[in-house]
Amino acid sequence: MDGSGRDARQAAPAGRPPMEAIVAEYETALLRYAARILNNSAAAQDVVQNTFIKLFRSWKPGMHASPSLKSWLYRVAHNEAVDHIRRESRLHVLHEKQASDPAVAACADGRNCPLSDTEKHEAVLSLMHTLHPREQQVLLLRLEEGLSYREISRVTGRSEGNVGNLLHHAVRKLSTHLKNAGVVTS
Amino acid sequence: MNCAASKALLTLYVLKDLDASTEATVRTHLETCPDCRAALQEIESTLGLLRDALAAPTHISAQLGSAQRARVLEPRASQGPIVVSGLSWFTQHHRALAAAAAAVVVVGVIALIMPATQSARRVALGVDVMMEESLSELDEVDYFAQDKGRSERESPVEEDFEKLAFGEAPEARYKSSLAPKKKPSRSFFRQRSGESGVEVSAAAGRSVRVVSAPVLKPTPPPVEPAPVIPAPVTAPAHTEHAWFVDSDSPDSASPVGGKPSVAKPSSPAAMPVLRPASEVSRLSSATEFDSVTMTKSPMIVSGALANRTAGRREAALRTYGGGSEAAGDSDGDDAVGMDVYYATPSVKELGDQVVPILGDAPMIGRKFKGKDVGGEAGEADPFADVESIEAVTSYDYLARTGETIELEEGKSASVRGQSVVAGPDALLLGKLVKEEQVTDLRSGLKRDEKRRFDLSEKMEREADLGQDLKRFEKRDRLLEVLREEEPADEGELRWRFTAYGVNPFVVTRKEAFSTFGIDVDTASYTLTRSMMRQGALPPAEAVRTEEFVNAFDYDHVAPTHRTFRIYTELAPSPFGRGLQMLKIGVKGRRVGREEQRPAVLTFLVDTSGSMNAPERLGLVQKSLRLLVENLGPHDQVAVIQYDSHARLLLEHTPASHKDVILKAINRMQCSGSTNLEEGMNEAYRLAAEAFIGGAENRVLLLSDGVANLGSIAAEDILNKVAAYRKQGIFCSVFGVGSGSYDDTMLETLANKGDGVYTFLDSEEQARRVFVDDLAATLNTIASDVKIQVEFNPNIVRRYRQLGYENRRLKKEDFRNDAVDAGEVGSGQSVTALYELDLLPMLLAKTRIELPPRRLATVRVRYRRIDTGRVEEIERAVWPHECLPVFEKASNGFRLAATVAEFAEILRGSPHARGSRYKDVTDVLRPVALELHLDKRVQELLQMVTAAESTPRGQ
Structure with missing residues (x-):
């Protein structure tokens, strides 16, 4: 497991996503959206956090420039939110x-x-x-x-x-x- | 646009998300529809509230909390190591193993794909190469041949093609014909023959493609040599002959050589040569050549010559004979001694190259140049489907040409370039000696073919004519008819029909798509029945096969949820020998009672003098009474009669007031001429006044089709009918009274009005139309219904559609929703038949087993009346669905086949030649027994039986 972690870290700098820029750009909108769906501001924070983590994991170079990034984020946020609701049987x-x-x-x-x-x-x-x-x-x-x-x-x-x-x-x-x-x- | 449709768009309208044209439509609809306006207000207020609510200040934080932010920005620290999936872990830690596994997979995939791509490439090459490089040049073909053994020719490919030197005399002689032609556009054919085999090489202009290789030894030599050319010349040790075929004058193959000489490699006795040894050709570079093996086939030879008469055999021998040992005797079993080649299945040597043996120029010229003219003469070429050289084996060759070898021989010479089917003709080309021999041979070989060929050409012409008629003449014809004065004597028999030709066989490789608009009319069948009751067969052009087929019910179950369901059935054709028949049934949904829309009907009844007969106006009145009895209380009826002028008999009245309507119907009186124009104008004006959105608004014309109109007026009417159709008023046409009946005009009107065109010949028929099929007549479920069938060229060699000649659409029009096509009523079904010529299993077996491939795909595209949406459905036909024998097919299938054949015979289709009515009854009788409750089938059986003894009408 150590080995795999090291490999991932080695690979990261090359295609490392500009997370700060992305978070700054989308966090407000995603939080608002998640909070609407969940009717719960605190849960929205968790959902958005998970969304960004998922983005980091499935990052591919060039994704930032792609117009589908926004759609992707909304989709993942929605799925996360629905999962959240299901999880809590809410x-x-x-x-x-x-x-x-x-x-x-x-x-x-x-x-x-x-x-x-x-x-x-x-x-x-x-x-x-x-x-x-x-x-x-x-x-x-x-x-x-x-x-x-x-x-x-x-x-x-x-x-x-x-x-x-x-x-x-x-x-x-x-x-x-x-x-x-x-x-x-x- | 109806209410439901625009209501669904209101939200988008409020949000301004609609495109401009839709928005305009909705806006105009809103002005007329208070109901929709109310809905709009409601939606607007809801959206306003929602917007306000969303815009109101909330406690939702705009930023992630610091803990979350930290986790997102430094996910590794907080989330632990990112898990690498099992596969990537494997690849990272066992690179060598992973690489090996990948290699194995790649090799496996390639092994699977290779055969498919190879044949595909071959096909592509065959077509492309010939089309682009050689086809255009085929009309200028030079052929050269030379015998083996010439010392200076040992390595001809290394010599320079540029230095091509003819003997003095020939050059001078053919200067005129050679001069205007550019060298690169000439094709080149060379043959070297000797005891060890024959080498064939050819070059087509710049792209030299064919090449030579040693061949098998010729089969037993002929018994005795015979001189071929009247004036043989002593031959040199090595001979060569070359000739030039001028494409401009068919059948003229002019020798290039100076003096003819006879030579034979083994015994220099009698062999036609065109010129003494001299430099004939030099090929530019060896690299331009690929090679192919040509071998001789005794089977071919015996097959090819099996049927020849002595005279023809002689002619053939004379032509063929010189190539090998000697010319043959006219009556010996010497055929085997001839150089007849067939292509061996030698994939290795062939590579992907396709080797064009340039066939005889005039034939090729005609075939290729005539592509645009008669490209569909599928019958002519038995090798139409041959993809590549290895596709043809000797067995296959015989199977294909077998019984008609003498007819097809000349044809296979033209082998379409893309395949090297070096049938007897390749040799024919190689050995042509004298012009008259060519002519001789051709006329001898083709005497029988000529008849057949004439026929197929005639068919093509007819088909082309049919196409043209479809585009232009239909309207012109209509106008012309309308332009004519109505005859003073209205009782005079006068028929108006338009012939649309008969669909020819289409080679699938050339056009895999068959597209047509549906047609649920049945008038042609009813008309035929009516005429046969009067003791005459209808004129051939009055018979439309599709209307015959659609006059019967084939027990398709109506779909309950979807609008349409497609049924297909495939079985051997009972009448086309060796052909399969594909029946396609499209069945529409049955509209439930609660779904039935109210009908607003405007009857326009022709009451001119010509209608004054019990089987005309009387029948019309009876029909109308029947209809009124069966209408619902919400339906409305108006009646207009027209003769010299249009007169309103009854304004739109609810069908519950039956007495009032019946009284109006009874009031009709006949007199005067026929002013269809005024009648139509009045009817449409009235229909537009009474228009109810969402209802079935329809003008129903009942007429014997006689009209006196100016051409402009006729066009006006057609335009008007088409314009109102777009606004939702349809037009159905009911024809009565055989004799002065104008079929063409009535059908055109119904087509334009998206309506049904039905012929009423009896009260029984009227009952069928107005009572039994009332729901279908009044409740359309879909309009612009089009069908497209895509055949797989790898399975279907060629196909022919039975009927629908005047409904054919262009391939690209299928998905063009602006193109108008027929409409289908509730529970109606449409049936189309195809005759298919499948590729023999022999070929399929030689190929690597691939996953099952579709034989055909049937697509139906239509616009639903209730939602206005265009939908498309499809169904695949698989080869394994094909039933082994016709008798196993459903009785619906067998009935359809017989009905179609009956129609084909009646209209004198060339495809039904040789079929007799008795053949039809033989097949129909068992079906009629099974369906003994269906009166229509019994009636059909009577008709077919009676047709034998009924004379053809005028």
């Missing part, structure tokens, strides 16, 4: 938690219960988390991260048309949820 818990969310439940019946902007935003975000992870993924990548459809399709491995469809369905679902929750009055 997917299931999450849904139940959202269903019984006091803020949403309180206003589900009374339509004259006024929501402050902050409350509204929280409700929207929590409703967004009830969507399927892949719908959240597309929604966030497009709306918050501002990725192009080509990039999203690279991240998700779906076709661009499929991404558009998914996005549309996510929005439709969300708007139904919003209506049901009384956040938006029809």
Whole structure:
């Protein structure tokens, strides 16, 4: 094992990734994205850390210049996040938690219960988390991260048309949820 | 664009992610559709909220924590040694072993791949080399030959080609013909023969490619030598003959040599030579040559000459004979003594080089120059598929040419350059002596072929004509028809049909793709039935094989989820000897009742004087009544009649008001001329007014097809029909009344309108169309349905599609979604048949076993009506699917084969020559027994039986 470690260290300087530059460039976006998916800032830190470590391990020279680096990072971050959720069996818990969310439940019946902007935003975000992870993924990548459809399709491995469809369905679902929750009055 | 389609795009529309044209379409749709506007608002507000929520300040940190950052930036320190995977560990620690393993793998892969690449290269070379370098030059071919033994020729390859010196006399003699030709563009053929064998060499212009090698000893010499040339000259010890073939005048092979001399290496008695020994050729450099072994084959000889009559044999012997020992006797069993070569399977010597033996110039000229004209005459060349020299064995040669050897002989001379099938003709070339002999031989050998050849040429012409017709004449013809005045006497019999020719056999290597738009019309079959009931066979051009085939149901199960399903079946063809038949069935989904869209139908009924007959207007009224009875409550019907003018009988009325509609139908009266233009204009105006998005909007024209229109008006109508089709109003055409029936125009209209074209000859047929197949008639599931079949040239030598002559598409149009093609209704099926000529197993066996290869791939591309999306599906046909005998095939397959053959005979297809109706009934009878419940099959059997004794109609 020592030998292999030595070999790796010997090889490293030649194709060593410019980690600091990459981290500086992408950490904010990835943290934001992971935190949205996980709804947990601390867990997001771990996820992003793992993402960068994975990048370091699978580094190939020339990767930095490649346009697919961004997609690659988002994809790995998403998978890490989903893994994280699975690991903690939180997917299931999450849904139940959202269903019984006091803020949403309180206003589900009374339509004259006024929501402050902050409350509204929280409700929207929590409703967004009830969507399927892949719908959240597309929604966030497009709306918050501002990725192009080509990039999203690279991240998700779906076709661009499929991404558009998914996005549309996510929005439709969300708007139904919003209506049901009384956040938006029809 | 319908509501559902644009709703799906709304999110992207709000996000401004659509391309400009789609965005414009959505925008225009939004203006008309309040429903969609509401959906848009909802999406906009949701997206707004979501954006706000995401933009709101959060507690998400913008940077990694210091611990995480440290781990990321110095992963080795915190994560421990990076694990090297097992494989890389192995390679790092046992380099030698790893290298050895890699070498073994590489060698194994190469061993697997080599055979495939070699043959591929050979094919490529064969084609490319001949095409690029020699083909263009083949019309200027010089041939030279010389006998072995010339001392100064011992190493000819080292001598300079540039110094090529003809004897004085010949040069002067042929100056005129040689002068305009550039030297490099000449091809060169040389032969040296002697007791030890024959050496053949040839050079084609700059690229000298063929070369020589010793050969087997000739087979037993002929019994007695016979002079070949009327005026033999005493021969020198060494002789050579050379000749020049002028491509411009076929059949003229002019000797280059001065005086002919007779020589024979062993006994200088009688051997044709064209000129005395002199310098004939010098080849430029040895390096330009590769070598090939040519050996003689007694089998070939006996096979090649087996059928000859005495006269022809003599002619042949005269030509061939000089090469070896002596010319043969006319009636001896001397054939074996001739120099007839075939290519030996000697891969080693051949390498990848392809050796063009330059065949006889006129033939080659015609064949190659005529590539653009008649490249598809697959029948002509038995070696069409030969890839390389080793592909032809003597056995194979006989198998290929066997029974028709005398016909094919001249052909194999032209061996397409890419293969050295040095059949008898290579020699023929090598030994041609006199012009008249050539002519003699040709006419002798080809008398039989000529007939066949004429036929195949005629077919090609017809096919070409068909192509042209397809492109141009169809419209012109229509216009011309429409331009003509309507005859005063409307009862006069007048038929309008257009002949599209018959699809020829296509050599797969030349065109592996067969592409066509589907056609679910059945009019041709119904029309034929109607005419036969009146005691006459239809004119040949009224018979369209595909419409016959599609008139029957082949028990394909409709897919439940996908739009289409492809069925294929492969079995020996019952009528084409030695051919296989491939049946392709494409079955559409059956639309469920809840999915059925409401129909908005506009009937346009021709009530001109010509329609005034019970089997015309009467039948139309009956049909309409039947249809109205079967419509759903949400469907709407409007009726317009047109004669001299168009008149609105009924505005769009819900089908629940049956009495009102029936009353309108009963009101129709016939009189006057036929103003189709006004009728169509009125019908489309009305249909556009009543247009309902998402419904089945359709104009249904019921007419006997007679119309008097100006040409401009006719074009206007066609353009209008095409324009409305794009907006969602389709046009179906129902023809009635044989006699003055204008088939061409009605079919064109239905084509343009993406509709079905059906002929109504009886109430029974009307019931079939308007009651049984109502769902299919009114519910289209897909439009622009195209089928492309890709054949594997390594398995399929050539193929022929039965029917679909006027539906052929260009290969590249398959994926061009702008190209219009037919549409398919709910649960409808389309059937296409191909006759295939597969390569003999003999060849397959000699090759290394490869993983099974597809025989063909069937692709279907279509635009779904419900989603508007273009989809493509495919299905592979494997060689092992081929059934051993025709009788094992499903009854649907056997039925389709007989129906197609019946149509082929009726339309006088050259491929059905020699077939009689009785052959069809023999095959059909057992099928009819199995399908005794299907009335259509029983009816077909009656028709075929009756066809024997029915005279051909006018």
